[in-house]
Amino acid sequence: MTERPPLPPFTEETARRKVRAAEDAWNTRDPDVVALAYTEDCEWRNRDRFLHGRDEIRAFLREKWARELDYRLRKELWAWAGNRISVRFEYESRDRDGQWWRSYGNEQWEFADNGLMRRRYASINDVPISPSDRRIAR
Structure with missing residues (x-):
């Protein structure tokens, strides 16, 4: 069985490391890299989509980053508590028409x-922004 430290139960320090590792992986925008953080049978809710397993996660992420x-x-x-971590996040991206967006959300993770x-539940809201309003540097 593959291990991906830090392992639960989490302390504040190990929970922060887990969050940073997730942020770093997602910022690669590489679905194959990101998918390795999830169990083969992982359950996801992302907005109104429900996904099951790494293959669906990979396909979803390819679609996401094409759009x-x-x-960033x-x-x-x-x-955090035991094997669970909650995070808040924000990301910025632009669509094919050049409109920039800031997306805000919360995620509940279970390891x-x-x-x-093995579980990721995300609630996300999007706000259009102008390029001058961007605040997440590359």
């Missing part, structure tokens, strides 16, 4: 003993 160009993300630890995420 959300120049994507920040995550912040909100809470398997090996440190892979």
